[in-house]
Amino acid sequence: RSGFAALIGRPNVGKSTLLNALTGEKIAIVSPKPQTTRNRILGVVTRPEGQVAFIDTPGIHQAKGELNRYMVEVALHAAEEVDLVLFLIEPPSGEKLEVSPGNRTILERLQRIGKPTFLVINKIDTLPKAALLPLIDLYRKEFPFAEVVPISAREKDGVERLFHAVLGHM
């Protein structure tokens, strides 16, 4: 099995951290500063079971200015070219449980592109256990995901499971 998967999501949700965790290398720059990844970065993971090329992309946000608009297009183009989209979110910071407007915009554009999409909930190390299921239900109710995979890219929790789920869809 082999194929391509794109890491797509808002700035700072942990896309670059996940790429590094998957490859075991520091390929992508991780930064608390949004928009550090300006172009696509490719990380290839090779295992006896198969090979996946992961594409890290710039965060998708309300684009102001030409460079920002360019970066959003870079990310969405990546989605068009891959076998599978990994859409990353982080737990909502406030009390309110909702699909944030920023995430909704991206998901609607992804739906138009029509690639199989995983919902990857990152930073579960910051999420109270009881909050996970309601969050999953919320997103699943509104958007069709091939799979939902909770992870902590920083703690490397769930990253192996994610890799195998990705391979399963190749």
Ligand code: GDP
């Ligand atoms: P990107 O903009 O989506 O590529 O996000 P980065 O990978 O650059 O990460 C943004 C920030 O979130 C950095 O400060 C990371 O250390 C942090 N971060 C990434 N993954 C996790 C995680 O699983 N848990 C926690 N607590 N922080 C994380």
Ligand code: MG
């Ligand atoms: Mg990044």
